[in-house]
Amino acid sequence: MLMSQIGFGVKFGNWRCYASSSSSSSSSSSVTQSEDAVHDVNGRFSQRQHIRLGLPSKGRMATDTTELLKNCQLSVKQVNPRQYVAQIPELSNFEVWFQRPKDIVRKLVSGDLDLGIVGLDTFTEYGQGNEDLIIVHEALAYGDCRLSLAIPQYGIFENINSLEELAKMPQWTQSKPLRIATGFTYLGPKFMKDNGLKHVTFSTADGALEAAPAMGIADAILDLVSSGTTLRENNLKEIEGGTVLESQAVLVASRKSLVQRKGVLDTTHEILERLESHLRAIGQFTVTANMRGKSDREVAERVVSHPSLCGLQGPTVSPVFGPDGEVKHYAIVICVPKKALYKSMKLLRAIGGSGVLVSPLTYIFDEETPRWRQLLSTLGM
């Protein structure tokens, strides 16, 4: 059967059982454990020493995740794509485990992973509000999509454009509820309940959910949308108030690991610093320009009178010595958002700038990473 019916609020697949059992067929590694003990390949139990990061093994997130780490100078050394364990030589006592995104969340809960990178949608769906799970970086700037309710553009839904209007339709009764097809069997029922929709029933399938309304299997679907092409091609539309969450890749951790496992907090700090410095830098250019002026101060004042030219903390201004040893120009160095490059360049010219050089910016390391302070406070430290 393509789809199986699930009741309102019923949890699918009691995956929490993986956490405590002594054997788990779902685990692709040879390890199955209670808290800290691992059953290694030789059949011996030992204390787990290595810090473990779970990365998506396949699908949309896989390549972008390793690419992001590489851009943070954390290159994942995987011997071949079918080997699920890998190293990051820059991080000592550290293992990468490639897993399906939902298994990364499950294994964080079970204590088999310490850190992970997944989509916020997967984290929220499979984490189910578990207090041990912490979001360390909420915006890794890829894997953007949203979890949205969508209904047909035709028939009884033609003039329905909001969740409120959908809820008020007289068609939905206890005996004939609104049928929603979704892979999000935790978030779906929760969203409907939170929004006060009573007469709702859910069904699930592994993919191509957009076919369900036209096949007569469901009235609506709740699925991930990025470009919106799949919805459009299947004559479906999103509605106002129907977005459950906006998602992108996130770095997540187990609170227990951060607090109890040696080295996890320090390593998380390092990963966070590398991520933040890279992600801050990718939206910016370094701009160098020569400015005519009487003194460094006078040039600086001219530049800072335009807030968009202030850079991070204000311009760096240095004298440019001409062939006669005279200083008639000053070089300024500022950071400029990529989107504002052309506007900034014209502004620089207008205030006496010339020889404007633009180079990519790779990292911005600040005194402190804001998310680190936030993490310590979440941990009560």
Ligand SMILES: Nc1ncnc2c1ncn2[C@@H]1O[C@H](COP(=O)(O)OP(=O)(O)OP(=O)(O)O)[C@@H](O)[C@H]1O
């Ligand atoms: N258009 C999109 N559709 C689905 N996921 C997307 C999309 N854009 C970004 N993502 C992100 O990519 C993650 C992985 O999606 P993907 O479909 O590649 O893997 P999967 O759903 O785990 O695998 P499968 O579809 O084979 O079950 C999603 O959880 C989401 O965070």
Ligand SMILES: O=P(O)(O)OC[C@H]1O[C@H](OP(=O)(O)OP(=O)(O)O)[C@H](O)[C@@H]1O
């Ligand atoms: O808004 P769009 O850019 O069209 O993307 C949305 C579609 O992509 C995903 O499906 P996927 O490609 O993962 O196929 P699946 O249904 O087999 O999981 C998602 O489930 C939607 O169907």
Ligand SMILES: [Mg+2]
């Ligand atoms: Mg998919």
